[in-house]
Amino acid sequence: MPSDKKRFSYSCLPDAQADELRGIAATLEPLLMQLHSAALEAGRALRRAKDMLRHGDFGPFCRDVMNKDPRASISSLLQI
DSSP states (O other): OOOOSOOOOGGGSOHHHHHHHHHHHHHHHHHHHHHHHHHHHHHHHHHHHHHHSOTTOHHHIIIIISOSOHHHHHHHHHTO
16 A cells, blocks of 8 residues: 655755765664663663552652653553
8 A cells, every 4th residue: 555655855955965964864873773772671670660569659759769750651661
């Protein structure tokens, strides 16, 4: 089935901009892979912490110990 999504092409840019954008993409690719791996690892650690705690203690743990919003932490868990 054909996709209706617009495809990106460097051909719409001047050569200098296309080259610069290719360089940016080359820089971002490994960084985003590292970020993805770190997010998965963090999510797994959050899951282990949540599993260790009694019902109702994960929110205070996130807020008071991790200085994070429990809803953001749970959102990370759901993405694993």
